[in-house]
Amino acid sequence: MENLLVDIKSGDKIIIEVDGIKIGGPEKVIISGPCSIENFETMYKIAKGLKAAGVNILRGGAFKPRTSPYDFQGLEFEGLNILNQVGREFNMPVVSEIMDIRDLDRALKLIDIVQIGSRNMYNYPLLKEVGKLNVPILLKRGMGATLKEWIMSAEYIMSEGNSNVILCERGIRTFEDSTRNTLDLNTVCMLKNNFRLPIIVDPSHAAGLREIVPNLSYAAISAGADGLMIESHINPLSSVSDSRQTVSIQTMINIVNKVKCLNINL
Ligand code: PEP
Ligand code: MN
Numbered sequence: 001m002e003n004l005l006v007d008i009k010s011g012d013k014i015i016i017e018v019d020g021i022k023i024g025g026p027e028k029v030i031i032s033g034p035c036s037i038e039n040f041e042t043m044y045k046i047a048k049g050l051k052a053a054g055v056n057i058l059r060g061g062a063f064k065p066r067t068s069p070y071d072f073q074g075l076e077f078e079g080l081n082i083l084n085q086v087g088r089e090f091n092m093p094v095v096s097e098i099m100d101i102r103d104l105d106r107a108l109k110l111i112d113i114v115q116i117g118s119r120n121m122y123n124y125p126l127l128k129e130v131g132k133l134n135v136p137i138l139l140k141r142g143m144g145a146t147l148k149e150w151i152m153s154a155e156y157i158m159s160e161g162n163s164n165v166i167l168c169e170r171g172i173r174t175f176e177d178s179t180r181n182t183l184d185l186n187t188v189c190m191l192k193n194n195f196r197l198p199i200i201v202d203p204s205h206a207a208g209l210r211e212i213v214p215n216l217s218y219a220a221i222s223a224g225a226d227g228l229m230i231e232s233h234i235n236p237l238s239s240v241s242d243s244r245q246t247v248s249i250q251t252m253i254n255i256v257n258k259v260k261c262l263n264i265n266l
Pocket of ligand 1: 035061065097116117118119140170205
């Protein structure tokens with residue numbers, strides 16, 4: 001590989017600060033919230049529970065990249081407005097996926113971190129555009145992307161001037177079909193050792209099954225992940241998207257508490 005900005009040989013490890021929360025520092029950062037923002041009341045109740053649980057950053061999808069065009073596509077800007085209001089109410093920074101360059105300017109007034117989804121990891125015009133911004137970018141791994149392809153997508157962003165890139169491993173497609181994807185912790189270790197960017201793990205999309213999300217979370221922290229992004233809901237069964245992988249607030253309380261202990265013992 002040529003001399004890359006993402007490479008550990010090019011400089012210090014990058015720590016990204018959002019409202020005093022440091023991603024890539026000694027403290028593990030927990031991001032959680034529903035797959036999709038559904039309405040104000042539900043988002044408010046979820047955020048209230050997550051804040052009390054010790055979750056640092058609130059997530060919620062407003063522009064949803066659904067496999068079927070007939071499935072719920074998200075509340076779009078109405079959803080981002082809800083997320084923004086609720087985030088301010090509970091003093092939590094917010095992250096949401098943006099898919100279209102044309103939505104960026106308006107979205108930036110409402111969110112603190114821009115998520116680039118798995119399906120858009122190869123969207124080079126979008127990567128270049130967010131590279132011109134000065135806000136943190138959460139770059140999810142393409143579901144069929146190698147470490148090198150993923151790192152190169154991060155390089156696209158950094159080469160435009162934005163070094164605030166958080167990598168997010170969310171499972172890759174393998175021959176195994178008993179889970180939605182396969183969580184690739186090898187790559188988490190490789191990234192920690194050889195590259196400068198913070199790396200978080202999304203066990204929800206990796207698993208597709210809520211019952212294995214807690215153990216995958218602990219495994220990810222033990223592998224050296226800087227944090228987690230987990231889908232949660234006050235009533236997981238009623239979640240309008242990704243219900244099967246969505247955990248309850250009580251599960252989030254358990255995960256946050258255990259991650260704190262693990263962090264001390266590692
Ligand atoms: C998400 O986090 O809401 C999402 C759609 O994930 P991914 O892009 O990893 O499929
Ligand atoms: Mn989801």
